[in-house]
Amino acid sequence: xxxxxALPAPVAGRPRTVLVGTMFxxxxxxxxxxxxxxxxxxxxxxxxxxxxxxxPEGTVELGPPGFIFWTLLLSVFTVQWAVxxxxxxxxxxxxxxxxxxxxxxxxxxxxxxxxxxxxGYALADGEAEFFFFVINGTFVVFLILAVxxxxxxxxxxxxxxxxxxxxxxxxxxxMFWNTVVAMWSITWYVIYITK
Amino acid sequence: MTMTESPxxxxxxxxxxxxxxxxxGLYDWISTTDHKRIGRMWILVAMVLLVAFAILGTFVGLxxxxxxxxxxxxxENSYFQMWTLxxxxxxxxxxxxxxxxxxxxxxxxxxxxxxxAFPRAxxxxxxxxxxxxxxxIVSVLAGGGWGALDGVTxxxxxxxxxxLVGTGMVIVALLxxxxxxxxTVVSLRTPGMNLMRVPxxxxxxxxxxxxxxxxxxxxIANLILMYVDLRGGPLTLGDPEASGAIYAQIxxxxxxxxxxxxxxxxxxxxxxxxxxxxxTRQADHTLMVVMVGLFGFVAIGGWSQPYFFDSTExxxxxxxxxxxxxxxxxxLGGSLFTLFRGEKPTGGPPAHLHGALAxxxxxxxxxxxxxxxxxxxxxxxxxxxxxxxxxLVVFSAVAAALxxxxxxxxxxxxxxxxxxxxxxxxxxxxxxxxxxxxxxxxAGFYDAPDLLLFETGSDVVDPLLTASVAGGFIxxxxxxxxxxxxxxxxxxxxxxxxxxxxxxxxxxxxTSSPPPVANFTEPPARVVSEAPLLDSAEADNDGExx
Numbered sequence: 001x002x003x004x005x006a007l008p009a010p011v012a013g014r015p016r017t018v019l020v021g022t023m024f025x026x027x028x029x030x031x032x033x034x035x036x037x038x039x040x041x042x043x044x045x046x047x048x049x050x051x052x053x054x055x056p057e058g059t060v061e062l063g064p065p066g067f068i069f070w071t072l073l074l075s076v077f078t079v080q081w082a083v084x085x086x087x088x089x090x091x092x093x094x095x096x097x098x099x100x101x102x103x104x105x106x107x108x109x110x111x112x113x114x115x116x117x118x119x120g121y122a123l124a125d126g127e128a129e130f131f132f133f134v135i136n137g138t139f140v141v142f143l144i145l146a147v148x149x150x151x152x153x154x155x156x157x158x159x160x161x162x163x164x165x166x167x168x169x170x171x172x173x174x175m176f177w178n179t180v181v182a183m184w185s186i187t188w189y190v191i192y193i194t195k
Numbered sequence: 196m197t198m199t200e201s202p203x204x205x206x207x208x209x210x211x212x213x214x215x216x217x218x219x220g221l222y223d224w225i226s227t228t229d230h231k232r233i234g235r236m237w238i239l240v241a242m243v244l245l246v247a248f249a250i251l252g253t254f255v256g257l258x259x260x261x262x263x264x265x266x267x268x269x270x271e272n273s274y275f276q277m278w279t280l281x282x283x284x285x286x287x288x289x290x291x292x293x294x295x296x297x298x299x300x301x302x303x304x305x306x307x308x309x310x311x312a313f314p315r316a317x318x319x320x321x322x323x324x325x326x327x328x329x330x331x332i333v334s335v336l337a338g339g340g341w342g343a344l345d346g347v348t349x350x351x352x353x354x355x356x357x358x359l360v361g362t363g364m365v366i367v368a369l370l371x372x373x374x375x376x377x378x379t380v381v382s383l384r385t386p387g388m389n390l391m392r393v394p395x396x397x398x399x400x401x402x403x404x405x406x407x408x409x410x411x412x413x414x415i416a417n418l419i420l421m422y423v424d425l426r427g428g429p430l431t432l433g434d435p436e437a438s439g440a441i442y443a444q445i446x447x448x449x450x451x452x453x454x455x456x457x458x459x460x461x462x463x464x465x466x467x468x469x470x471x472x473x474x475t476r477q478a479d480h481t482l483m484v485v486m487v488g489l490f491g492f493v494a495i496g497g498w499s500q501p502y503f504f505d506s507t508e509x510x511x512x513x514x515x516x517x518x519x520x521x522x523x524x525x526x527l528g529g530s531l532f533t534l535f536r537g538e539k540p541t542g543g544p545p546a547h548l549h550g551a552l553a554x555x556x557x558x559x560x561x562x563x564x565x566x567x568x569x570x571x572x573x574x575x576x577x578x579x580x581x582x583x584x585x586x587l588v589v590f591s592a593v594a595a596a597l598x599x600x601x602x603x604x605x606x607x608x609x610x611x612x613x614x615x616x617x618x619x620x621x622x623x624x625x626x627x628x629x630x631x632x633x634x635x636x637x638a639g640f641y642d643a644p645d646l647l648l649f650e651t652g653s654d655v656v657d658p659l660l661t662a663s664v665a666g667g668f669i670x671x672x673x674x675x676x677x678x679x680x681x682x683x684x685x686x687x688x689x690x691x692x693x694x695x696x697x698x699x700x701x702x703x704x705x706t707s708s709p710p711p712v713a714n715f716t717e718p719p720a721r722v723v724s725e726a727p728l729l730d731s732a733e734a735d736n737d738g739e740x741x
Binding site for chain 1: 312313316370373374375377378381382383404405408409410411412413414415416417419420423424427428429497502503
């Protein structure tokens, strides 16, 4: 007769190193951004309180920043598609998903470039213009970091480093990507919608 | 009976951190991924900077005591640059690297890991720090710094911009190191070691790293704004007409409550040293863990900068200032209870126990002064009490870090630092820091300004400033002596320390001194409490009794 003794439960795995490290790094990146936005919001409130204007009338449009938001929202789905695909052992789909996500990143960069050129501000024009460039510029830096992280992960996936039992790297890249999407979501509201 | 199933293979995530390979020679120091070597580099650099900044502080104090007749630095602006360099440098270039170095070296062993998480990032951190620290110091000496008293002119702007870049690099390097340390504690703990069983030093470093990761990025945001403003902005933030406007935007780093964030590991060092000396368990380890966490919470200070905060009567500011006393008292009370209920070893207490007690006294002095400072009617805002609190907290951190270096010296160098040497250095530090800090706190009650540029002519303040200078001299002498003792401990003629010379309780004492490349020759047994070696000793004793 075959025994049916239940095996002891496996030792609970620790949270994964790359994911945990990325979580800390993402949190710190978010705090840099929150720091900038908090100063921006404070200075804008002070200007408003003292009756001064902020952005020159009619210069900040809602269209292009909205396109960026929706593009990035789509990229959340594609980057999670990559995570799910690699967990299912479907490397081809994972590669496609990451490539499309990176393409969305390039599109966002292009749209931001358009906004910055179209708006016609100079850095020294005033406080509002100064903050506009600093915050959007900082976002571009984080966007580039996220694309580079994704590209490196893609390369490693290409050489077989990731699979169903080891998907941490792709999940970590997705986590950082989603952090960058969250950054723009807040920027979109604080800078463009509420002006 | 036949088993028909095989146990599931461990998840990939359970794989221990990759062990470093043995390495020798200069190239290997540059490229090493051994956390012990990286930790040694941090500690050595920080100790050299500690001596340099202790001497700088003495000169700043001398000029401050006699501003009319003394001019070491060649004018008010240069004095302001050195005054700011001392304050920011003691925190960013001395205290944080000392704790980061100790943690990089000790924490992986304490949690039973073969290496630190992301060892290449940890190596990048130490080299980035060196570069950033070099840029910062050189740019300040070249006329930069964090602003100028008479406004930023064109010539100074380049050097100031360079200082901002250097400061940013230093902070980023420290944050990378903090990510490595925090991830090690969260992800690489040995089986059975849940977060409540993590040794107190490792726990305090996890809390400190988390607080640093939450708050120091806000300083990076400040630096970005100032840099861009300086390089082509409308100069509305770093107003050139305003005295020291740039420094004012990051002064929150060295003031309450943020200054406490750099002293969180002090509680961890005390909580590691005292039970080992008393040869007993830490009294109520869970409460200690909670107290360290609470101290971390009240040390979150990114909000207390000029943009968001303009009143010292702010209820959160007052509450944090008063609340900071509670966790410090809690940890000190718990440690004293542990000390008195434990064994009383024969012979004098070792230097590290003196160091832990000195750190405790200084930290309590710092948070108690901080609690007094937030009482609005006393009107201590902008007075020298700010510098007094800074010095008390910073030198409590220095005392704790040196205590850690002596306590864990077998794991750092394989040798013990001579106890007499440590006692003298700690005595100098305690005396000097008490004079330095307490004199400034008391002078604050007599309205001595924080940045003193003129003779006060006060019969009370002037002697206090002289006492403060004397404190600075004593500290500088003590630190030179401490560095000498530390370096002498590496001499090959010194006897080897042995694996566990202090009867320590945590896993770092379960390996040879210095530890092998992968820290442990065999994986540690499953941990069931915060003091696994004490558990083993008690089990052995029970076996013998039976």
